[in-house]
Amino acid sequence: MTHNSETAQNQHNQSLHSWLLSETPTSRRQAKLSVIYHSWLAFKSNPMAMAGLVILVLLLICAAFAPFLTTHDPFEQDLALGLSAPGENGFWLGSDNLGRDIYSRLIYGSRITLYIVTLVAVMAPIAGLFIGTLAGYLGGWLDFVLMRITDIFLAFPRLILALAFVSVLGAGIENAVLAIVLTAWPPYARIARAETLTIRNADFISAVKLQGAGPLRIIVRHIWPLCISSLVIRVTLDMAGIILTAAGLGFLGLGAQPPSPEWGAMISAGRKFILYHWWVATMPGLAIFVVSLAFNLLGDGLRDVLDPKGKS
Amino acid sequence: MSNNSGITLKDVSIWFGEGEDRVDAVIHASFDIKKGDAFGLVGESGSGKSTILKAITGLAQNWSGSISVMGQDLGQQRSLEFYKTVQMVFQDPYASLHPRHTVDHVLSETLSLHNADNVDHRIVSVLDDVGLGNTFRFRYPHQLSGGQRQRVAIARALILEPAILLLDEPTSALDVSVQAEILNLLTDLREEHNLTYLMVSHDLAVVGHMCSSLAVMNLGEIVEVLSIESMRTMTVEHPYTRQLLEASV
Amino acid sequence: MEPILEVENLEISFPTRAGVFEAVRDISFSLGRERLGIVGESGSGKSLTGRSILRLIKPPGILSATKIALHGENLLDFTEKQMRNVRGHRISMVMQDPKFSLNPVMTIGSQIIEAYRLHSKASKKQALKATLEMLDAVMIRDPERVIRAYPHEMSGGMGQRIMIAMMLIPRPEILIADEPTSALDVTVQKEVLEIMDKLVHERGMGLIFISHDLNLVSSFCDRVLIMYGGRIVETCRADRLYEAKHPYTRGLLNSMPHLDNPKTRLEVLKRDDDWANQPSVSGALLMDDTL
Numbered sequence: 001m002t003h004n005s006e007t008a009q010n011q012h013n014q015s016l017h018s019w020l021l022s023e024t025p026t027s028r029r030q031a032k033l034s035v036i037y038h039s040w041l042a043f044k045s046n047p048m049a050m051a052g053l054v055i056l057v058l059l060l061i062c063a064a065f066a067p068f069l070t071t072h073d074p075f076e077q078d079l080a081l082g083l084s085a086p087g088e089n090g091f092w093l094g095s096d097n098l099g100r101d102i103y104s105r106l107i108y109g110s111r112i113t114l115y116i117v118t119l120v121a122v123m124a125p126i127a128g129l130f131i132g133t134l135a136g137y138l139g140g141w142l143d144f145v146l147m148r149i150t151d152i153f154l155a156f157p158r159l160i161l162a163l164a165f166v167s168v169l170g171a172g173i174e175n176a177v178l179a180i181v182l183t184a185w186p187p188y189a190r191i192a193r194a195e196t197l198t199i200r201n202a203d204f205i206s207a208v209k210l211q212g213a214g215p216l217r218i219i220v221r222h223i224w225p226l227c228i229s230s231l232v233i234r235v236t237l238d239m240a241g242i243i244l245t246a247a248g249l250g251f252l253g254l255g256a257q258p259p260s261p262e263w264g265a266m267i268s269a270g271r272k273f274i275l276y277h278w279w280v281a282t283m284p285g286l287a288i289f290v291v292s293l294a295f296n297l298l299g300d301g302l303r304d305v306l307d308p309k310g311k312s
Numbered sequence: 313m314s315n316n317s318g319i320t321l322k323d324v325s326i327w328f329g330e331g332e333d334r335v336d337a338v339i340h341a342s343f344d345i346k347k348g349d350a351f352g353l354v355g356e357s358g359s360g361k362s363t364i365l366k367a368i369t370g371l372a373q374n375w376s377g378s379i380s381v382m383g384q385d386l387g388q389q390r391s392l393e394f395y396k397t398v399q400m401v402f403q404d405p406y407a408s409l410h411p412r413h414t415v416d417h418v419l420s421e422t423l424s425l426h427n428a429d430n431v432d433h434r435i436v437s438v439l440d441d442v443g444l445g446n447t448f449r450f451r452y453p454h455q456l457s458g459g460q461r462q463r464v465a466i467a468r469a470l471i472l473e474p475a476i477l478l479l480d481e482p483t484s485a486l487d488v489s490v491q492a493e494i495l496n497l498l499t500d501l502r503e504e505h506n507l508t509y510l511m512v513s514h515d516l517a518v519v520g521h522m523c524s525s526l527a528v529m530n531l532g533e534i535v536e537v538l539s540i541e542s543m544r545t546m547t548v549e550h551p552y553t554r555q556l557l558e559a560s561v
Numbered sequence: 562m563e564p565i566l567e568v569e570n571l572e573i574s575f576p577t578r579a580g581v582f583e584a585v586r587d588i589s590f591s592l593g594r595e596r597l598g599i600v601g602e603s604g605s606g607k608s609l610t611g612r613s614i615l616r617l618i619k620p621p622g623i624l625s626a627t628k629i630a631l632h633g634e635n636l637l638d639f640t641e642k643q644m645r646n647v648r649g650h651r652i653s654m655v656m657q658d659p660k661f662s663l664n665p666v667m668t669i670g671s672q673i674i675e676a677y678r679l680h681s682k683a684s685k686k687q688a689l690k691a692t693l694e695m696l697d698a699v700m701i702r703d704p705e706r707v708i709r710a711y712p713h714e715m716s717g718g719m720g721q722r723i724m725i726a727m728m729l730i731p732r733p734e735i736l737i738a739d740e741p742t743s744a745l746d747v748t749v750q751k752e753v754l755e756i757m758d759k760l761v762h763e764r765g766m767g768l769i770f771i772s773h774d775l776n777l778v779s780s781f782c783d784r785v786l787i788m789y790g791g792r793i794v795e796t797c798r799a800d801r802l803y804e805a806k807h808p809y810t811r812g813l814l815n816s817m818p819h820l821d822n823p824k825t826r827l828e829v830l831k832r833d834d835d836w837a838n839q840p841s842v843s844g845a846l847l848m849d850d851t852l
Contacts, residue, residue, distance in 0.1 A: 024447050031414050031450040185529055210369055210400055211422040212392040225412045232451035356746035487602035489830035492816035496826050521818035559747040
């Protein structure tokens with residue numbers, strides 16, 4: 001009986017597989033899903049990228065189920081147990097100077113990291129895409145003005161510029177995100193513009209012009225879909241930098257404010273004890289390192305799958 | 313101007329760039345195509361033959377002289393209505409279809425731009441017209457062969473039921489056996505829909521097969537307008553035409 | 562005629578997700594001091610066949626053959642280092658578009674000289690002299706000016722003549738020309754072919770001319786292999802190409818429009834799966850071939 005249902009299950013999988021790989025899709029939905037499935041198969045065959053993906057999924061799980069995974073309240077202080085070494089007094093990864101559980105703080109901190117990363121990843125590339133494609137497609141003085149503004153932003157080191165913005169806007173996570181977005185969009189605008197310049201004279205753009213399409217429609221419907229993949233790759237590869245910038249702002253006391261368990265702020269707090277109580281700064285450092293690495297691996301894998309230039 | 317004029321060019325010059333960078337691509341070109349005719353434009357690369365198509369469709373903006381289509385003079389801007397009358401098929405079917413759009417997407421976009429109704433029916437029937445069945449409707453360009461792609465490009469041009477089709481080397485990127493299929497398709501479509509063709513090509517045999525008369529271009533100028541008959545019998549006047557003919561035979 | 566090159570049981574395959582794709586399937590042919598045309602449509606495997614002689618099949622493509630022998634020496638046994646000595650020195654290749662074969666930031670002269678000195682011990686002065694002579698041989702009017710020019714300053718026809726000069730200067734025994742003139746205008750095409758023909762003839766080289774253009778191959782080559790679906794379906798003397806018997810070759814010939822023979826409809830090639838499934842015809846040079 002179980003055997004039978006297993007075969008049925010197998011057959012079902014098999015037919016789904018061939019339905020997705022069909023060269024003759026019969027509906028819009030099948031065509032779309034088939035493209036996604038093909039990309040997934042290509043992505044799956046890259047073990048490093050899969051490793052990155054797995055780490056990031058674990059990070060998501062940590063953030064979502066933080067209350068169930070933690071052993072302590074991340075804000076609960078017990079000065080008597082301050083600076084316990086990993087494994088001592090029930091602290092898996094040790095405790096900080098105020099006796100807070102580092103493990104629990106890291107788990108809760110993943111929420112902050114994801115929050116920052118998501119906000120930046122949504123806002124900066126969209127701003128860059130919009131500005132870059134507009135400048136690239138319309139050209140002329142608009143291109144000149146937009147690109148000079150981009151150049152001005154690019155002329156400052158990112159962290160310094162973010163510092164300046166935060167000190168104007170005031171310290172805090174939201175302002176740190178805003179500052180990072182303000183400093184992160186110009187490279188995306190550059191990429192989007194460069195892609196647009198190569199696409200805008202393509203025959204398929206001329207063809208759709210001859211169907212009577214206006215510039216806005218061409219940019220949004222025809223140019224964006226071709227720019228997005230290179231932006232996605234770039235964003236994933238930049239994620240590590242964004243996490244580090246956020247951590248840097250936290251470290252300097254301009255990002256998340258205590259007692260928030262932001263990883264950069266945690267390193268900053270552990271700095272004083274680094275010689276005799278290495279774990280206080282090292283554990284959040286390792287967390288930043290692993291997550292940044294995961295994003296880089298994912299980005300590399302995505303480049304192989306999405307880069308239209310790699311395909312024939 | 314007579315009622316049965318399809319495309320008329322009078323003294324048309326087309327250039328790119330301004331001032332010192334100005335390049336004259338076409339110089340004082342004139343010809344007249346009657347409704348329902350097929351007219352060829354031949355010449356070597358850089359002779360300006362494709363540029364004329366660009367000026368008619370509004371893709372090249374810098375031109376002087378007068379161009380009229382179906383008896384109406386064209387200005388610098390092209391209306392949405394214009395594109396219902398004149399459509400174009402591009403040379404390279406690998407470059408003229410958006411790589412991320414399905415056949416269905418390409419065709420329905422054109423219809424939605426012109427607020428057409430009956431979208432499903434029209435897509436099915438135009439695909440049928442170009443010899444692609446409904447099974448091709450949801451494919452992406454990379455799932456199609458060169459000939460099938462060119463059929464999609466022809467379907468895109470035909471779906472608005474234009475009167476004039478501009479063909480920019482429609483078969484030069486294709487194998488000869490596929491070229492035969494596409495040329496036959498174009499012949500059939502012209503009969504069925506009573507279309508006027510303006511065909512640009514470097515291949516005299518293809519133009520000889522499709523058209524009734526042709527203009528020969530060299531270095532931006534039309535050196536001779538002649539009928540296919542006089543081309544076959546080599547009764548040509550201009551030495552360049554003769555040179556081109558001799559090299560092609 | 563003694564064969565210069567013998568290819569036996571050549572196969573090229575590409576593993577794909579849907580299974581192994583066999584691009585070239587068990588073909589054998591040989592080349593003497595002649596002009597051998599390989600014709601076929603896109604995807605017939607003709608270009609891969611040309612590249613495989615130089616062992617230039619990029620992974621994941623897999624090349625296998627009983628032998629690819631140049632004067633009896635099996636190239637398959639050569640090390641990569643030995644192959645580099647064969648490429649460009651004993652067997653040269655001219656590609657379709659010179660724009661992609663020339664380095665855009667080097668002058669034409671320095672590229673030809675470098676190509677020459679890579680394989681010979683000539684001094685710079687000798688190399689320069691040989692370069693000028695070679696450019697002269699490909700009918701370039703002002704060789705002194707051309708050697709100082711960059712590739713983008715050249716027209717397509719000039720570029721292709723320069724490529725031919727560059728490929729012929731080490732005096733190779735075989736020239737493989739892959740669609741060398743299909744990017745050129747008809748009038749220029751003729752010139753380039755005449756130059757290539759003259760040099761190949763004078764030097765007693767073997768020429769493999771890969772093209773999709775039946776008319777061109779029939780007027781320019783001595784012998785023709787017709788490829789379809791990775792196999793050789795027919796071989797014949799080039800001047801008798803119009804009398805070819807295989808339905809595929811006939812279909813190709815009939816589907817072309819002709820100026821002097823107008824038809825209202827062109828014949829459409831009806832493909833037969835059998836063509837690709839039947840074993841290849843041998844393209845070996847017959848000893849009694851009188852060319």
